[in-house]
Amino acid sequence: MKTVPRTGILAERSLDISSPKIHVVMNVLGTARTDVRVMRAANALVEAGFAVTVVDLEWQKRQPLEEHIGSVCVKHVVMLNWYTARRFKAWFLLRAVFVLMRSTWLLLRTSADIYHAHDTTGLPACYIAALLKRKPLIFDAHELPLSNEPGEARWYGLVAPFAKLLTIAVSRCAGVITVSPPIARVIQHRYGCAPVTLVRNVPSYQQVQRSDRLRQYLCVGPEVRIALYQGAIQVNRDLDKLVRAAPFLERDIIIVLMGPDPEGLQPQLEALVHELGVANRVKFVPPVPYIELLAWTSSADIGLIAYSPGRSQNVRLCLPNKLFEYLMVGLPVLVSQLDAVSELINTYDVGRVVPSLEPEEVGAAINAMLADRDECERMRHNALRAAQNDLCWEQESQTLVQLYRQILAIKSSNNTGEPSPLHSGKVGEEV
DSSP, X not given: OEEOOSTTHHHHSOOOOTTTTOEEXXXXXXXXXXXXXXXXXXXXXXXXXXXXXXXXXXXXXXXXXXXXXXXXXEEEEEOTTHHHHTTSHXXXXXXXXXXXXXXXXXXXXXXXXEEEEEHHHHHHHHHHHHHHHTOOEEEEESXXXXXXXTTOHHHHHHHGGGHHHHHHHHHTOSEEEESSHHHHHHHHHHHOOSOEXXXXXXXXXXXXXXXXXXXXXXXXXXXXXXXXXXXXOXXXXXXXXXXXXXXXSOTTEEEEEESOOTTSOHHHHHHHHHHHTOTTTEEEEOOOXXXXXXXXXXXXXXXXXXXXXXXXXXXXXXXXXXXXXXHHTTOOEEEOSOHHHHHHHHHHTOEEEOSOOOHHHHHHHHHHHHHOHHHHHHHHHHHHHHHHHTSSHHHHHHHHHXXXXXXXXXXXXXXXXXXXXXXXXXXXXXX
């Protein structure tokens, strides 16, 4: 089997995507309007001249069955109380089958030149539609498929029996995208798929002025230094380790945990704070609108990512959004020993890696970072430079659009009667 290089395809054949427009249809088993990765990808393709429709899942309140978010058309599969149903496996399985059928039906009824499945849960419906319509399919893995993390057993227990089908689907996709280099390597090794394209979860570049929003909200003075964790309060974020580190902090340092509480974990953390007597060292801040997030982030002094690498392979290999949000506003970052996160921190010299998550060591690492103001300022400048030159959506979106153009160029060359990339195997291979 001979592999055609992925670079240079467009130099050999011109692909005009502006007239008529290429129709991209995405599927996500979640709410598109609040999924920044889905909307970034959709808007990047719209700006590149594609027409984009997203089929998503709406569960919180009734919405029109179809709406436009900017230039992106969104069609909803309405399933109220979706997360409540997940508590009961049999009932949830029935509802999941209904969602699959409804999503597939909407995908088939929507004009498409190429399909884009977001995450493992969005892949089955997209795969069926692409197979029936004989169109190329892109699989966008937001995390390591079937990672089976603790706390997610209810969901992955239903998906795991279909692992062999997942292998077939992924291996026959025209393109595969994921969020971190080590996850890309695992996916390619596990599924034998097309070369995996890295498109990281980075925000669009913007210059953000430093603010005092957190200090104003918490009513603390400028002498107080803030170590910030922002993001969902979830079991797999190991936030109890940050709380247990609080007794070892210097008196003018506080830890702030800012974000939504989808699993109802915050009361347990608050109880731990009370038990340890560190209410003056650990503060909780509710989630803020995403459009305002970076303004709040910029009011901290350092960012924190203290996930336990032993929790799961997916956690160990992740490259979370919050890392790039910290860097966008110039926050030095203290991280645990996560493969992709540590590599990026060391490559750009924008933070430090804590050797263990023992409370005393975490507390000492936070103290040491904040004590060296010159070092923090140097890492701040490194972070701002990295965000402006490399770690921004303007760079990542080019990779996404280039992948689409390569796939469509190959599809165009296959229109002489050969099967589409979905049926013929990996993109760029000649059988």
